[in-house]
Amino acid sequence: MLIHRCPNLEELSIEGTSTIPADIHALVQGRWLKLRKLTLGDICIDWISRPLMLGEKRPFIAFLEVHQDLNVINLSRHNIQPIHFSSLDPTCLPSVTSFSGTHQQLQALPHLHPSLKAGILPRSCRNKRSFCTNHCFFAEGAIFSHGPEDCVCPTLNV
Secondary structure (H helix, E strand, O other): OHHHHOOOOOEEEEOOOOOOOEEOHHHHHOOOOOOOEEEEOOEEOOOOOOOOOOOOOOHHHHHHHHOOOOOEEEOOOOOOOHHHHHHOOOOOOOOOOEEEOOHHHHHOOHHHHHHOOEEEOOHHHOOOOEEEEOOEEEEOOOEEEEOHHHOOOOOOOO
């Protein structure tokens, strides 16, 4: 119903926590050209039951590449493994200014770093002291700011 009857969807939020993530991989079939904000809690969205064909993208990567106007992306560790972001076209998602997810997910998306203005690390990362990835400074309290002038450490220090 959501996939076929909401063509003007601008915000999609499926939140919650679970020890066993819910499988809603059919969601990646949705195409919402006006989607601006995506928030996904502990759900399995990038599941595929067969080997990928040569040149085929993972389902969630293909979903992100179609939704070029996303401004805000909030992910959990269950949505996608950071290594899978390597197949994401670096020219896609030019409008993202806010990202929330694991620090590994953020590190796997270096092409987003220049456009990020705000974001939050998940609670599991909040006990870390601080670290920096390409001028995105993270400090205790889990809020980061953008720009080389804000960068206080040249490498990852956790």
